[in-house]
Amino acid sequence: MVTYFKEILTGFYSLLAGMAVTIKYFVKPIVTVQYPRQKLSMSPAYRGHTEFVLDLETGTHRCIACEMCARICPSQLITVEGVKIDPKKKVPRKYVIEYQYCSLCGLCVESCPTKALKFSEEYRLAGFSREDCVVDLLARLQAQQQRAGLAVTPRPEARREEGEAKPEGEVKG
Ligand code: SF4
Ligand code: SF4
Secondary structure, eight states, X not given: OHHHHHHHHHHHHHHHHHHHHHHHHHHXXXXXXXXXXXXXXXXXXXXXXXXXXXXXXXXXXXXXXXXXXXXXXXXXXXXXXXXXXETTEEEEEEEXXXXXXXXXXXXXXXXXXXOOEEEOOOOOOOOSXXXXXXXXXXXXXXXXXXXXXXXXXXXXXXXXXXXXXXXXXXXXX
């Protein structure tokens, strides 16, 4: 008889203990994210792939195509092609990274003399080939400018030297 009542009490205690845990979590803030419909805010320490800093004073990037980042990158995954838009100013015509090789070491960000690079908050990345991992920083900047309602930085054309042949398919002037 004693055992019978003891079992009832133990069962009742277990029920209360379980309900206490349920009630505790019921009133706590929800931490579950409805991925992929809901986007997470990443911590400031998070390192996504690199991207250009959008300078709000000038409305564009700060890259001067010096290629310091490309030279220091231990994985040699950065391709920068600069073009002079006037005798004193050089800007990137192409800036792409092959993100699949990036170790997120941060050397490119640290070494940039104009602080033109930062780590993005991008975490929703997937692809089926290596080409899907190639990130075009100029294209990303243009998309960012469009979202912010700013003038889009055009991709500068390469200046040709006098007498140099025009690329195939270009109408001769
Ligand atoms: S991102 Fe910085 S280091 Fe890299 S080419 Fe541009 S200015 Fe130079
Ligand atoms: S974080 Fe490191 S590995 Fe990645 S692009 Fe920059 S220098 Fe290269």
